[in-house]
Amino acid sequence: MHPRDYRPEPGSHAGRMIVVTGAGDGIGRALALALARQGATVGLLGRTLRRLEATYDSIVAGGGPQPALLPFNLETAAAGEYDALGAALEREFGRIDGLAHVAGIAGDPTPLDHYDVPTWCRVLHVNLTAPFVLTQALLPLLRRAEDASVLFTSCAIGRRGRAYFGAYAASKSGLEGLMQVLAHECEGTTNIRANSFDPGPVRTALRLRLYPAEDRTMLPEPAAVTAPFLYLLGPASRGINGQALAAG
Numbered sequence: 654m655h656p657r658d659y660r661p662e663p664g665s666h667a668g669r670m671i672v673v674t675g676a677g678d679g680i681g682r683a684l685a686l687a688l689a690r691q692g693a694t695v696g697l698l699g700r701t702l703r704r705l706e707a708t709y710d711s712i713v714a715g716g717g718p719q720p721a722l723l724p725f726n727l728e729t730a731a732a733g734e735y736d737a738l739g740a741a742l743e744r745e746f747g748r749i750d751g752l753a754h755v756a757g758i759a760g761d762p763t764p765l766d767h768y769d770v771p772t773w774c775r776v777l778h779v780n781l782t783a784p785f786v787l788t789q790a791l792l793p794l795l796r797r798a799e800d801a802s803v804l805f806t807s808c809a810i811g812r813r814g815r816a817y818f819g820a821y822a823a824s825k826s827g828l829e830g831l832m833q834v835l836a837h838e839c840e841g842t843t844n845i846r847a848n849s850f851d852p853g854p855v856r857t858a859l860r861l862r863l864y865p866a867e868d869r870t871m872l873p874e875p876a877a878v879t880a881p882f883l884y885l886l887g888p889a890s891r892g893i894n895g896q897a898l899a900a901g
């Protein structure tokens with residue numbers, strides 16, 4: 654089945670504990686709400702506490718399982734903060750069934766001649782290095798799950814680079830490589846699978862930064878693109894590993 658055709662049964666994700674990065678806004682927020690509606694306990698990881706709290710309140714108001722607030726800055730976090738996050742999740746939940754890497758930043762669309770080097774480093778760190786370190790920190794908890802899924806949010810520009818997208822394109826391309834390495838290392842030796850998914854154009858702040866002149870009224874809202882994420886994070890996609898999938 655193609656992930657875009659997935660229609661979850663009620664309670665499809667009940668009993669699963671899933672960490673979503675970027676859960677305060679855009680696709681991450683919509684995914685956290687959708688997972689909770691399907692019965693998952695969601696770890697809401699993101700930079701801005703008040704946005705995470707808003708996602709938390711919406712989940713609780715909707716009758717979802719009580720989520721966990723995980724304020725965490727992927728740009729500045731030091732090694733000890735990743736360790737502390739892993740320890741807190743271990744104490745609270747004992748295992749993790751899913752890790753959805755959704756947080757990301759766009760950088761500034763600029764020709765390479767003029768691409769700002771500190772911006773390049775920041776984008777590579779948030780979009781690629783931090784997902785690696787977070788995955789590494791949480792692997793022991795993912796190994797404890799019977800069926801764990803690590804999902805990387807990809808982008809067409811990461812699969813075929815395009816002028817002016819600089820560090821954003823390079824970071825998303827690197828994320829595909831990270832996904833492939835993780836998938837290969839987990840194949841046959843663990844219950845962990847790793848895949849990437851490109852949702853296509855979605856009406857968010859990140860999209861506006863990358864395409865400021867675009868007519869946004871034609872773009873889908875984040876809530877309209879969550880079903881394939883649910884599929885790849887849930888039991889229905891068990892056995893799918895190392896795949897670079899897309900909405901289109």
Ligand SMILES: NC(=O)c1ccc[n+]([C@@H]2O[C@H](COP(=O)([O-])OP(=O)(O)OC[C@H]3O[C@@H](n4cnc5c(N)ncnc54)[C@H](OP(=O)(O)O)[C@@H]3O)[C@@H](O)[C@H]2O)c1
Binds near residue numbers: 676779853
């Ligand atoms: N929108 C699209 O058209 C599109 C298409 C393909 C792929 N994607 C991918 O989808 C993912 C989500 O993007 P979006 O469009 O939903 O963008 P968004 O609305 O701008 O959301 C990005 C999220 O990342 C979080 N974030 C940024 N920097 C962070 C940091 N240093 N530490 C922790 N969290 C941080 C933000 O937290 P704050 O709210 O606290 O700032 C925000 O919740 C990205 O990986 C993007 O590349 C988007």
